[in-house]
Amino acid sequence: MSQIDYVLSAIKEKNPGQPEFHQAVSEVFDSIHPILASNKRYLDEKVFERMAEPERVISFRVCWTDDNNEIHVNRGYRVQMNSAMGPYKGGLRFHPTLNMSILKFLAFEQTFKNALTGLPLGAGKGGSDFDPKHKSDREIMRFCQAWMMEAHRHIGHFTDIPAGDIGVGEKEIGYLFGTFKKIKNEFQGSITGKGPLWGGSILRPEATGYGLIHFASYILAEINETLENKVCLVSGSGNVSQFAMEKLLEDKATVVGFSDSTGYIHDEEGVDWHKLAFLKELKNVKRESIEGYAEKFPSATFYKTGETNIWSIPADCAFPCATQNEMDEKDVKLLEKNGLILIAEGANMPLTDPAIKEVQRSGVMYAPGKAANAGGVAISGLEMTQNRLGRYWSRERMEKELKLIMHGIHEKCLETIKKNDLIAHDYLNAANIAGFERVAKAMLAQGSW
Structure with a gap:
């Protein structure tokens, strides 16, 4: 087995029973195989292996009480995948099927998606196996408060900034943010997807x-x-x-x-x-x-x-x-x-x-989603900017910024297609290569951490 082929097999062997994560890693590996072959430094410094290994995985117990005064025990997570480009950034998913394979695949995908936006964003993902469906607002509030009681130790506007995802909308973000604010005694942009009246961005x-x-x-x-x-x-x-x-x-x-x-x-x-x-x-x-x-x-x-x-x-x-x-x-x-x-x-x-x-x-x-669905994290990044400036931007400005970022991602894909002699309109390989090279260069510049 060649040195390059060993990279993928070693990652899969190290992460058994995680099919979604294997799928995500394999897809990117197939795209960047020629890049690894032509740049020995990426291989010698194990850049792809480091990208596929989360910098930190946090798992914790979440206990909450329903409206009938019955105690429930769920599991909370935060996967802090990569901080080479900026603080960890990525959504929270509340869904009963959530597991480590899904979280790691999402966090891995987020690494490349966030890099493609051109914004200073690292990558993370988190959530819980809690199911918000058929729960009262009070039950959802108590769960969110319990989740944040543990997670607040690991997040902050220069460390890790969660957002919404499946099962986590503006209501859940409100409960999570309110709990974080009370614990920290600070109003900071530590979570995105907030309501526009309390720190959120128009168009999010x-x-x-x-x-x-x-x-x-x-x-x-x-x-x-x-x-x-x-x-x-x-x-x-x-x-x-x-x-x-x-x-x-x-x-x-x-x-x-x-x-x-x-x-x-x-x-x-x-x-x-x-x-x-x-x-x-x-x-x-x-x-x-x-x-x-x-x-x-x-x-x-x-x-x-x-x-x-x-x-x-x-x-x-x-x-x-x-x-x-x-x-x-x-x-x-x-x-x-x-x-x-x-x-x-x-x-x-x-x-x-x-x-x-x-x-x-x-x-x-x-x-591919890494390029096409990056609009959400792009506006989240701009919400972070507005929070730090203490200002709100107009809808017209946010529409313009969103179109500029999506256009920039498209142009970066076209540039990568031309640079690497890819088949015309091969956005999949282009997005994977462009995202990888941006993160890889940042990682190499910061040393072998």
């Missing part, structure tokens, strides 16, 4: 979804296309999905499908502004299944989770925005058969490895 809720569609527009422009009149699918129905649909409507695209954990909707007439407002109320206020959307609008049909999924609907563009590994090889083949021209990832690693290989073989345009 919209940023990931909006940024995704901006990036998709830049890719389509490379083949002289736009989103206007394109038939689109957006998996999920949460924050990222809702605002991706909103931006698609602004760009005059037609959204005919979306989903949640219970199934998916096919709306042949397309989602309009009235329907989108209803969906937001259904999911954000009532917290109900999207089946209610089909009951409200005759043009829509609800399909329960089963043998078919949202990717069976013919479309021009697909935006997987739900969770990891939600699109497999057969989905890609069916989408391609139905005329798909673009897949842009709003979620983290939503395509399985065989699905990615099928996309590359097919010639369908592909925007």
